Amino acid sequence: MAEIRVDSLKKSFGDFTAVKDSNFTVENGEFFVMLGPSGCGKTTTLRMIAGLEMPSSGKILLDGDDVTFNRASHRDIAFVFQLFALYPHMNVRRNIGFPLICQGIGRTEIRRRVEETARLLRIDHILDKPVSGLAGGDRQRVALGRAIVRRPKAFLMDEPLGTLDTEFRDLMVRELRELHNNIGATTVYVTHDQIEAMAMADKIAVMNHGVIEQFGPPQEIYDRPATMYVADFIGSPPMNFLAFRASLPKGGSNIDIGNASIEIPELREEVEESDLMLGVRPEHIRLDDTSAFRGKVIGTEYLGTTQIVTISTDHGQLKARFAADIPVREGETVGLSFAGERLSVFDRGSGRALHSALHDTHAETGG
Amino acid sequence: MSSTTAHSVVEPGRYLRFFAGAVVVVYALVTMIPLVWIFITGFKTPQDSISYPPKVIFEPSLEGYVNLFTTRTRQTPDYMATLPPPETWYDELVRSRQMVIAGPSKFGERFMNSIIIGFGSTFLSVFLGTLAAYAFSRFRIPLADDLLFFILSTRMMPPIAVAIPIFLMYRTVGLSDTHLGMIILYTTVNVSLAVWLLKGFVDEIPREYEEAALIDGYTRFQAFVKVVLPQMATGIAATAIFCLIFAWNEYAFALLLTSGTAQTAPPFIPTIIGEGGLDWPAIGAGVTLFLLPVLVFTILLRKHLLRGITFGAVRK
Ligand SMILES: Nc1ncnc2c1ncn2[C@@H]1O[C@H](COP(=O)(O)OP(=O)(O)OP(=O)(O)O)[C@@H](O)[C@H]1O
Ligand SMILES: [Mg+2]
Numbered sequence A: 001m002a003e004i005r006v007d008s009l010k011k012s013f014g015d016f017t018a019v020k021d022s023n024f025t026v027e028n029g030e031f032f033v034m035l036g037p038s039g040c041g042k043t044t045t046l047r048m049i050a051g052l053e054m055p056s057s058g059k060i061l062l063d064g065d066d067v068t069f070n071r072a073s074h075r076d077i078a079f080v081f082q083l084f085a086l087y088p089h090m091n092v093r094r095n096i097g098f099p100l101i102c103q104g105i106g107r108t109e110i111r112r113r114v115e116e117t118a119r120l121l122r123i124d125h126i127l128d129k130p131v132s133g134l135a136g137g138d139r140q141r142v143a144l145g146r147a148i149v150r151r152p153k154a155f156l157m158d159e160p161l162g163t164l165d166t167e168f169r170d171l172m173v174r175e176l177r178e179l180h181n182n183i184g185a186t187t188v189y190v191t192h193d194q195i196e197a198m199a200m201a202d203k204i205a206v207m208n209h210g211v212i213e214q215f216g217p218p219q220e221i222y223d224r225p226a227t228m229y230v231a232d233f234i235g236s237p238p239m240n241f242l243a244f245r246a247s248l249p250k251g252g253s254n255i256d257i258g259n260a261s262i263e264i265p266e267l268r269e270e271v272e273e274s275d276l277m278l279g280v281r282p283e284h285i286r287l288d289d290t291s292a293f294r295g296k297v298i299g300t301e302y303l304g305t306t307q308i309v310t311i312s313t314d315h316g317q318l319k320a321r322f323a324a325d326i327p328v329r330e331g332e333t334v335g336l337s338f339a340g341e342r343l344s345v346f347d348r349g350s351g352r353a354l355h356s357a358l359h360d361t362h363a364e365t366g367g
Numbered sequence B: 001m002s003s004t005t006a007h008s009v010v011e012p013g014r015y016l017r018f019f020a021g022a023v024v025v026v027y028a029l030v031t032m033i034p035l036v037w038i039f040i041t042g043f044k045t046p047q048d049s050i051s052y053p054p055k056v057i058f059e060p061s062l063e064g065y066v067n068l069f070t071t072r073t074r075q076t077p078d079y080m081a082t083l084p085p086p087e088t089w090y091d092e093l094v095r096s097r098q099m100v101i102a103g104p105s106k107f108g109e110r111f112m113n114s115i116i117i118g119f120g121s122t123f124l125s126v127f128l129g130t131l132a133a134y135a136f137s138r139f140r141i142p143l144a145d146d147l148l149f150f151i152l153s154t155r156m157m158p159p160i161a162v163a164i165p166i167f168l169m170y171r172t173v174g175l176s177d178t179h180l181g182m183i184i185l186y187t188t189v190n191v192s193l194a195v196w197l198l199k200g201f202v203d204e205i206p207r208e209y210e211e212a213a214l215i216d217g218y219t220r221f222q223a224f225v226k227v228v229l230p231q232m233a234t235g236i237a238a239t240a241i242f243c244l245i246f247a248w249n250e251y252a253f254a255l256l257l258t259s260g261t262a263q264t265a266p267p268f269i270p271t272i273i274g275e276g277g278l279d280w281p282a283i284g285a286g287v288t289l290f291l292l293p294v295l296v297f298t299i300l301l302r303k304h305l306l307r308g309i310t311f312g313a314v315r316k
Helices: A042-050 A092-101 A107-120 A136-148 A166-183 A194-200 A218-223 A228-233 B014-041 B046-050 B063-069 B077-082 B089-095 B107-138 B144-155 B159-173 B179-204 B208-215 B220-249 B252-257 B265-271 B280-306
Strands: A004-013 A016-026 A031-035 A057-062 A077-080 A154-158 A186-191 A203-208 A211-216 A240-248 A254-257 A260-263 A271-280 A285-287 A294-303 A306-313 A316-323 A333-338 A344-347 B070-074 B099-104
Touching: A004 A042, A016 A042, A016 A211, A031 A042, A031 A194, A042 A077, A042 A154, A042 A186, A077 A136, A077 B208, A092 A107, A092 A136, A107 A136, A136 A154, A136 A166, A166 A194, A186 A194, A194 A218, A203 A218, A203 A228, A211 A218, A211 A228, A228 A240, A228 A271, A228 A344, A240 A254, A240 A316, A254 A271, A285 A316, A306 A333, B014 B280, B046 B280, B063 B070, B063 B089, B063 B107, B063 B280, B070 B089, B089 B099, B107 B144, B107 B179, B107 B220, B107 B265, B107 B280, B144 B179, B159 B252, B179 B220, B179 B252, B208 B220, B220 B280, B252 B265, B265 B280
Parallel strands: A031 A186, A031 A203, A077 A154, A154 A186
Antiparallel strands: A004 A016, A004 A057, A203 A211, A240 A271, A254 A260, A271 A344, A285 A333, A294 A306, A294 A333, A306 A316, B070 B099
């Protein structure tokens, strides 16, 4: 078990900077998810933690020890690769046992631990099969087995479920989280799938273009997105944005969009006249005939218990989540009000969220 | 990767396929004829082998093989009459030609030389080629592309162009007409081929294989031996076959640089002379035997050649 600290980590390939000044701490036993779109530097960060790639600058600390320049083999970390699954020239048993052989562990002990691991992952029935014929899920379990069997200080997993189909993935997400609850090892898990991240993480770091935009527990990232990018990346449908221009005083709790006055969490900073964005989660929109903020329903999508209603307004399009039994007709003009204490305001230029009462309950985190 | 595109090519019609098949069969037959002719010549008598029109149907004889492995002397009938009766079938065969066996020929020795030099240089080429290919494929080497091209240049010059300098060099350092000298020479020529072929195979093996082993606590060398080498089996087998075929068949260097102790079979076989000209049946027998090792080697490695390399390992 271990704590992983990443300190001003940077990695360039020639002129291209894949990771820009990353800072985060994965606490002992934590399930940490790095979430971001393809090419944002997730794999590169993970490879640096594993010791497969040397950082251009910055430090990596394992349990407080600086391991930045240690060889991969001296870090006692297990890695589940994005594409690599298994050695084709070995059967399942030998694949799982392979990491133990170089540790000079006796045959009977290896056998015992491989079988114990296989039972944990429910693959004990395929131990003596070749890996070439395995189904995707089993293949991934064997790859996990290879990692677990060593009882390393920490696990690094690079989109281990990326190649599975959705149905299987949901199952594996639950299994992985269960497994983590059982063995409690520090885990860094990389994915571009926000649902996976939300379902598994103790903490999430949202990455974009080599920068960690926000770092915190899933709930916080959802409720208090630090940037417009995060707000847009997380949630399905994502957060709605309404453009407006204003100068806002510190302590202000009202904004005007068009002729409607909208209540927002009390601002903790002053903003000069600039282009701003109001961020509204779909579930924080209500139908309200008395509201001056109006829009036209242009589409509805029923999802069983809820419905997603697309509303066109003068200030942009909104997607709202209503209970399924609320009658909404396409073409109808409706009044809308928002759950004022849950709204975010962003600076449109930098994408940064303005500091407000929304952030009061939580200490500032992130990077 | 979609499987639908593979079928977008128009399937050839029945007649076209038949025609294509016929062309292949005819071509195969045409190329096989010299080999078949050599093979049957080995079982002819010297008279049959040079008779005109050529005999396709004849009484098979092992005289070629006996002549290949022995040296014989012609004797007068008076002397022949004083000999005890022949002990073996080949004694008898030789005496029926008014000759006695004087001793073994050099063929066995030359054949062994071919084996030692051929397999020795093949082993060395593949060994060095594997290490170099791995390094070229995995490490950042300054000027790697230029080096690769430079390595290939040993293949560009015709043996004749460099044979004289090499001959002089070898004479100075005492490598001429030695097994070691020929092994070094063939390795030099073959290692370029080996590096190029094997690099392609190493490039195909995902780096993650070794990286996984490195993370598991193996050293780079252990990872290479335990993870990369087994994946390279196909490439190594194919490369070994190519190297062996070159070293085995090489004629020009062997002719110029070897004459006695290290002479290989190719320059030796055409020098098998019987009475009144070349001993064609013995040459046919020699060539037939000469073809066997490469044939056997290829058949032995066939299973590796046909096996996919990284099948089922990576989903692309
Ligand atoms: N060895 C390398 N040399 C040059 N560029 C690289 C190298 N490795 C990664 N990159 C670049 O760095 C960027 C980040 O790559 P990385 O693999 O970390 O992305 P990722 O977030 O894991 O994306 P994905 O979800 O596609 O796996 C990419 O633009 C990639 O092209
Ligand atoms: Mg990646």
